[in-house]
Amino acid sequence: MNGDIIKKIIYPTVGFIITIFLWDRYVVIFDLSEVVLPRPGIIFESILSEYPALLSEGFETLLACVYGFILSIVIGIPMAVLMTDSKPLNLMFYPLLIATQSVPKVAIAPILLVWFGTGIESKLAIAFFISFFPMIVDTATGLRSTPKELLELARSLKCSYFQIFVKIRFPSALPHIFSGAKVAITLAVIGVVIGEFVGGSDGLGSLLMVANSQINAPLAWAALVFLSFLGIFLYVLVVLAENLLIPWNNTYSK
């Protein structure tokens, strides 16, 4: 237990402090201008003075990420079910699905902007477009990997399609669904930030762009710090949900 704390908390903290210290020394020794690389302390000051804006813009970004993520779940999972359970649908649309993934995501952002305007809709569309793919693929993999003995057991007990789905296939797909969700939430954040870069008027992404154009490097870096925390926060939420909903799964993860 003690060794665990040292490994998981002390070591990373020390590593972090060393990195910050070296960063600071580097800027001072090579006399870099603030625009190129601000000192960590200055970024911290910027966070302290600008935190109301950072928080409110951060909240906009957070909302968009969550909505985009939810969108990819509520659309991705049923699509995965249709694709795994209907051979014709699979044959018709799976190639198309793969093709959508070869489109460079950033390149589609301006088009989505034209369709959905500069509000939250276009951010959601980009977040969804980027994050639904792992959701579909992992859910489909999960639904296809039900142990065949369990399906046989169900058949011998004359379970209906619905019973088999709800009581066997879906729960046994949950670990896969969650591994898809962990990728999806990360991608949703990326998607939202792309949306905010390209056309957004709010959110941390656009704050970062504005700060950049005003050559306010400390604020840009402060936005970056907030974005990283936001990403970690959302990821941890998904992991917590996973531990809460599928506690039986710790055989696989540990």
Added chain:
Amino acid sequence: MSAASSHTGPEDPGLGSGTLQNVKKVFGMEGASDLVAVKDISFSFSSGEVISLLGPSGCGKTTVLKMIGGLIEATSGEITVSNSLVRGPYENVGMVFQTPTLMPWRSVISNIKFPLEVLGKQLTDIDDKAISLLKLTNLTEFKNAWPHELSGGMQQRAALCRALIHSPEILLMDEPFGALDELTRMEMNDLLLKVNYQEKNTVIFVTHSISEAIYLSDKVHVFSKRPAEIRKTININLPHPRNPTDRYTDYFKQLELDAGEALGVIR
């Protein structure tokens, strides 16, 4: 039959009995010639008997077992269980597979009750039944554990409880102890006999192990290589209840020799 007659089956002597009449199974293969898995199998079993199907790998034992359970349709021939023709799955079957295949998201007790849940049986004595099965299989203190917290042998015992919870007349077991170590396997053999004695159901047991087949069964059907035919039927006249020392008697060794010869492993 003297050994089998020491069993007392359920009230109706027809329940749990069955016959296979010239059963054949051909699998249609895409883009290849058809595969004859089972050529011509006929045998019958009566209520409460333990019957083993012994044969080389890939000879069609699982296929025969699934046909008895109504999970695979026979290409020709007739299968009757409990006086009615098998035309698909029927609920009076319990199944145990080589791997326990418990649902990892359900506790042990909830896994065991699964068949009742989907069969919609509103038995008032569900809990009594579950508790007596847990006791029989020494799992009482693990009833609320997750499956992954159990050893392989314990998981297989839970799977056995699940197969028995709805009091099926016939228990189909496909190499259920094949993945266990020798010691656990012998324990499970005795447990199965105890269960069979208490529950009085018919057991059809698929195995690769000659000694396991002889120790458990009233009758052993030795299958040929694919396509399966019955090479030899060996009646086992060991007294019930079995005693582990039975394995070391001359009679037992003679039966092993007979089975080995029928399998072609001893020439």
